[in-house]
Amino acid sequence: MVEITLGTALAAIGAGVAVGFAGLGSGLGQGIAAAGSVGAVAEDPDMFARGIIFAALSETQAIYGFLIAILLLVFSGLLGGGKGLDVTAGLVAVGAGAAIGFAGLGSGMGQGITSASSVGAVAEDPDMFARGVIFAALSETQAIYGFLIAILLLVFGGILGG
């Protein structure tokens, strides 16, 4: 049994929040977008590739969450067996996890809703594809903010690269 410091345990909470909530948002969003795509593909089988692209858009939030979680696991010593974190760094890790987790939750849901509508619009008018992607991409900004803050917290909190 590996000795887990309190700081490392806190980082584990951070990792859980990061991937859990980002995955929640991304999953809901992707579900909404995929539901829209299924309908579009039933109307026009050529919509499959474009439907997949729109459904894949809301995957990003889960990837961000997953990435922060992996970074937290590796740099807190849980994965790969490095040295553990102290309590202060552990609290920073919770903050980083919460940043991407909650930002990903909102962003993923929003993106899914827009993607589903965009799929419908593209099914009606294929020229709408690029504009559909743009609209769907708008709500990714929040996840980017969350991800950026998470990375900054990890770097300046001394967890990453320190």
Next chain:
Amino acid sequence: MFLPARMRKLKIITLDQYSDSVVRSLHEEGVTQIDDISERIQQDAEWRQILKPSRATPYTGRVSSLLMKTSGILDFLGSVAAEEKGLRDTIREFINPPMFEKREVEELDTESLIERAEETLGRVESETRVMEEKLNELDSERSAVESSLSVAEKLKDFDIDFSDLQDSEYITGIAGRITAENLPELREKLAEITEELIVSDKEGENRDERVLIIVTLKKHADSIASVLRRMEFERFEISELRGRPSEIISSSKTRLEEISRERQEIISKLRDINAEWEDELLVLKEQLEIEKERNEVFSHFGETRKTVMLEAWVPLKEADRVIAVVEESSEGHCVTDLEEPDPEEVPVLLDNPRFAKPYETFVEMYSPLKYNEIDPTIFMAFVFPFFFGFCLTDAGYGIIDALIGFILYRGLGKVNNFMRNFGIIMMSCGVWAFILGMVTNGFIGDFFPRFLNITLPTVIPAIDAFVNPQNILIMALTVGVLHINFGLILGARNNIRLGNMRDALGSQIVWLILELGIILYLLGGMIVGAPVIVLAFAMLIYYNGLFGLMDISGFLGTLLSYARLLALCLSTGGIAMTVNILTGLSYEMIPVIGVVLAPIIFVFGHIANNAFQSLGAFINSLRLHYVEFFAQFYMGGKNKFNAFRAERNFTKIRR
């Protein structure tokens, strides 16, 4: 190169008898777009005095119907003759698709082509018609036999000859199904109607349903039917059934086998016919399609008693050649005039060097360009693969993507232009992913250090992705600043060129000044930087109002959006690393099975990761162009150049 192709409007007047040959030459050249002037003739009083709108030639209808017939026969033969393809065939066709050798055809006039088409179609139809009818007969017989079989199977527990149940002068027979729950009530209600009936029931396919046969006097049929309807009785069609259920089942099965054999025989004959005629029909279809376009385009022209007038858009660099072609095909009996166009109505044709051509699809997907604005295709050709590589940053995955691109380019790309372009894009994206992966220590995740204990010699420690991610973030944001500033410069140029100085200052130049102010502030302190920053704020408020200040957060968001380059870079490496960790764990920790399991986890894990990450890299690289880059300058027009071109995939003209 940086602007869409320069266009000219070419007006052509020629004598009636040469119009057909002029149209044919323009169609074969395929570099012009024919404008429809018929509407203008109707609306413009001056034009109306001189010209009247032309009509599509009288052959158009016949050519269209022959084309439909040809497509119909090809579809029919294609659908019945299609053989099941195995996975190996599909892959082989993907890597090395069958090529159609273009057949040399003579240049025929419309009438001769119609004659030839009628003769060919007549010969094919004489062979296929009988078989098609027979096939239809067999199909309808099969469905009748199948429904008899299905009813007989439901009633198989009754040892009754169905000939006895057929309606006679006094008696009628009914068969069907009802829920077991409703049966007692049904019996009661039927008994209320009459006692002159026999109801026999057996267990149905499910436990909770009963199958019934009711025999009664014809005079009670209506009232019994109405009770049955109310009791949700599902009636079986037995009027065609003769004999006992077991006899019907065995005879139906025998007949179905016969039908299937007969169908197979016909289909194999049709396959022979398809093999014999397919090429001929494809050639004919293409000729008819081309002929149809030529005959229809006359409706775009204007005419006088002896002459025809048409207007075409032609790229400036093709103009002399097109004029020469028109002169030649009309034997000099023509008047041509080349006009400088109105930028608002010019159809936009992108004109880029060969290496950038594949990226035109992305630009066209966004929106058609305005005639006088910068065409960003060539910039995209450089930056898109770089962004893709930045997002993927894995040399191993890069090699795989480049290989897939190469296979697409050399395989399907030979017969499909879209696939060819896509192959080229994949190859350049793969190369960038390889280069960036090699310097940031990504080769199938951490494969080399983890399993072989080797550090890649090409890695630059300062940008080793998992050691110094902060440096990669700085790189990503720097790339973002450069990309956006380039977009702002293009936007300012577009606006100034079109005379929108105010937009240029308020939407683009102001941000460049603000950035300059920040740089001066960082280098020289408050005294040097502050005045420039204040100037930028003042401009922002002056040109965009107080709300203009809100744009600062938007601008910041645009910049920060480039952080996704880091995120995707780390996520490829992170998930690849996880796959490697799991591979290692299963090898070390699970006895015996682990040795088999580890390579499976490794191969499938990395295939899935590469597929997802490449899709993500593609989408995000496209997004950075569409949302962040194009938004700085792209104005967008509405007219896309649509060439009047004879598409020849199966034929070439004998010269």
